[in-house]
Amino acid sequence: xxxxxxxxxxRGVASGRTASMFPRRNGFKFARGPAAAAAVLSRSxxxxxxxxxxxxxxxxxxxxxxxxxxxxxxxxPHLTDEEVVQYLEPLYNLSWYLGVRAxxxxxxxxxxxxxxxKMDFLTFDDALKFTNELSEIVKTEKHHPQINIAPSGRxxxxxxxxxxxxxxxxxxxxxxxxxxxxxxxxxxxxxxxLAEQLWDKYRNELKLxxxxxxxxxxxxxxxxxxxxxxxRKLGFFRPxxxxxxxxxxxxxxxxxxxxxxxxxxx
Ligand SMILES: C[C@H](O)[C@H](O)[C@H]1CNC2=NC(N)=NC(=O)C2=N1
Numbered sequence: 627x628x629x630x631x632x633x634x635x636x637r638g639v640a641s642g643r644t645a646s647m648f649p650r651r652n653g654f655k656f657a658r659g660p661a662a663a664a665a666v667l668s669r670s671x672x673x674x675x676x677x678x679x680x681x682x683x684x685x686x687x688x689x690x691x692x693x694x695x696x697x698x699x700x701x702x703p704h705l706t707d708e709e710v711v712q713y714l715e716p717l718y719n720l721s722w723y724l725g726v727r728a729x730x731x732x733x734x735x736x737x738x739x740x741x742x743x744k745m746d747f748l749t750f751d752d753a754l755k756f757t758n759e760l761s762e763i764v765k766t767e768k769h770h771p772q773i774n775i776a777p778s779g780r781x782x783x784x785x786x787x788x789x790x791x792x793x794x795x796x797x798x799x800x801x802x803x804x805x806x807x808x809x810x811x812x813x814x815x816x817x818x819x820l821a822e823q824l825w826d827k828y829r830n831e832l833k834l835x836x837x838x839x840x841x842x843x844x845x846x847x848x849x850x851x852x853x854x855x856x857x858r859k860l861g862f863f864r865p866x867x868x869x870x871x872x873x874x875x876x877x878x879x880x881x882x883x884x885x886x887x888x889x890x891x892x
Pocket of ligand 1: 789
């Protein structure tokens with residue numbers, strides 16, 4: 627059932643004008659390390675097509691993460707290209723990834739990105755303990771994650787900022803319903819780094835988490851980066867220059883991503 631839906635969606639996308647903006651998987655270029663990061667920066671500054679990049683291999687533990695950024699005030703802007711390279715690349719290396727969530731907001735369907743990680747605890751109770759400790763951090767951060775705990779002890783953490791703005795587009799006009807569009811901001815990056823520190827304690831000190839942690843598969847990791855690149859290139863919001871037909875196709879592509887997301891693989 628799902629396969630048919632996906633193929634239909636892909637046909638819809640392939641026949642649409644936006645097809646070339648989303649190169650198919652075999653059209654990807656890969657680059658690694660600082661060169662890759664530099665490529666992303668220079669290309670995005672020149673307004674060109676963003677390459678998919680894989681993160682450098684130097685970030686292996688929570689201690690390799692960059693220092694906490696300052697918390698911006700709500701509403702906060704979505705991450706810039708520079709912030710993606712500085713913060714998301716290292717987080718990807720520690721098994722964080724970008725996912726999408728569908729929600730309704732003022733009657734509109736919105737599909738924001740979320741910064742996410744799955745953490746495997748020894749038991750359901752250990753995952754609950756972690757959640758309770760995290761809630762203290764959440765209080766001081768004044769930033770709230772979405773948490774799901776499976777009976778097996780797998781905790782899924784999803785971070786996004788509800789009141790986010792899109793740099794360069796928001797605020798074009800405060801009456802525009804697209805003025806606020808949920809997404810990933812520096813507040814989510816902060817919470818991710820703090821959660822990662824707590825997770826590290828549970829795994830390495832308390833030994834209440836599994837040795838082998840959930841790894842998003844490499845394809846998914848790259849898709850996740852691609853999603854982010856496409857997302858910031860085109861936006862999940864509707865740029866003023868997009869006609870109805872073009873916007874419809876962009877939404878199809880996002881839906882195709884959602885259907886192909888691997889979920890609960892355990
Ligand atoms: C006023 C208050 O701090 C805001 O409503 C905060 C609360 N926690 C929040 N949490 C998240 N995840 N996104 C927000 O935009 C947000 N806003």
